[in-house]
Amino acid sequence: MATISDVARAAGVSRQTVSNALNAAHRLAPDTLARVTAAIEALGYRPDPTARSLRTGSRHAVAYPVPPDNPDRPNALMGGFLHCLVDEAGTRGFRILLTRTDRASIAEVIAARQVDGFVLSDVLSADPRLAELDAAGVPYVAFGRLGGSGGWVDVDSAAAMAEVVELLVAQGHRRVGYLGAAEDLPWMRDRRAGFLAAADRLGLTVESRPLPDALRAADRPTAIVAGDDWLGLAGYRMIGEAGLVPGRDVAVTGFNDLPLCDLVSPALTSVRIPVRLIARVLVGRLLDRLAGGPTPEHGALVAGELLVRASTPVRQG
């Protein structure tokens, strides 16, 4: 492996000049630059980022703690998200370092100064990792809304739920049930709130009885809005157990647009999460901040995409 000294020797200049050729080419005389560049080419020289990091203190790397995965309900979007993250960071010369999610592991990565910043996801309220990062002064951005700072990006679930409600209203639904779960998760709470707000605004009646009972009542809801796709399928089951047919008798919507939406019968109307865009904005905000830019005032909301499928058919009459 060629070092900077090898190149300097080959080009008949000092090591500094080689360094300048790489980092501040404009300060070199044209012919010197040409000579150095030729030597770099000839020797196949690549500066060692480790040595550079030691000197400059910047690591050109970002950590992403990989959330644990429930094998029975894997996050099918994770692979795509990471691919996009790597891609977006890569085009700006940064790498993604995976870490465990526990506080100790994160503390270690910070203490070892292995990265310049963090990308977080699945952030809970009062997440201990945030305290850790704040205390150490390590910049981060989160996928999912945070309390104060503008260092976050999230799906605009309120807007998405409003679209869902508008769809149902347009299809003639007047009484709708909401199927939620895990409401300790901020994003699940957020979706419910978005639904309720839109339902209120558009004059939809929200079912208050437990859904299994409500579906058997004479004035049963004609649609169920679920907090995610898995819950949507739970809705299918409830509907079936009430002797009704999902889609035909009761419309259903999900959230996340997992691939199973197209597979189940009827295909499930859902909201697609723009993974690529989210990765881009996350990386953009973090790297801008690392570059010394100001922290944006507000978090960024990106629109989900409502995909209407057979589970929300146009109603006859």
Next chain:
Amino acid sequence: MATISDVARAAGVSRQTVSNALNAAHRLAPDTLARVTAAIEALGYRPDPTARSLRTGSRHAVAYPVPPDNPDRPNALMGGFLHCLVDEAGTRGFRILLTRTDRASIAEVIAARQVDGFVLSDVLSADPRLAELDAAGVPYVAFGRLGGSGGWVDVDSAAAMAEVVELLVAQGHRRVGYLGAAEDLPWMRDRRAGFLAAADRLGLTVESRPLPDALRAADRPTAIVAGDDWLGLAGYRMIGEAGLVPGRDVAVTGFNDLPLCDLVSPALTSVRIPVRLIARVLVGRLLDRLAGGPTPEHGALVAGELLVRASTPVRQG
């Protein structure tokens, strides 16, 4: 941030002694060790892996190129796999660095000496990345079988397919169709070969007509073995289009055990891939190699787990 010099000064020893306390504690007098340890604690000193790497040349990091993800058919197992990978590597003091999969990116990571080795997946035959790694002498292990070396781990699809065939035979099936696709992918070819071998050994007749036609024939196959779960669902559709009912009229099996197997109706019999075990063996082999151990002669095959569900019911008569 405390440095090794700070600790040395605080403990009244040289930097070298602090270094020894960390890396070769047995060479220190007990009381010196105690003094140094106390100083480390007091100052919260953590050695900087970047500086250490510069000196030793080892990065304590492993690269994993993230395969691109088809949004319409995401790899639902990726999140869990990466989590396991991080976990297994982490317990041995190694980190996972994500990279892009293209040859140029990999060449860059190698040239920049950013990792000690690679974990690969989705390796094609004559994969250009292998040439790159071999040429540079960078150690690697692959999820998925490789030509010569023992640096790989894979699911024993032949054994798994044998289990599938045995199940079908036991259930009274005599004529079975195979539904494959993307046979340029080694693992897909491997599954088909495993099926054919087992069918041959157990005297099963393999359907040779195109499945849509065969299902309409009088001597139609009574079961379909699919190369993966998505193909299993394609099988469901073919069966339905032939006026038959999957599970009841024609048994179906998949492969991978995606979560959708439990969701579809009938639930799809499939083979679960032991992701955690695979990650463990991959990391184990790579790190053993990095530690100077010998390369194993053979690749490792790990058993898949056949999960029998409603799509392969016990046959009446």
Next chain:
DNA sequence: TTGAAAGCGGTACCAG
């Protein structure tokens, strides 16, 4: 515009 010297934070080697 170019170069010499110092140093980033550790570890290897060797002397005592």
Next chain:
DNA sequence: CTGGTACCGCTTTCAA
């Protein structure tokens, strides 16, 4: 068992 010295490969500072 401990410490002095050189050095890993690069960039920053300051003179020439």
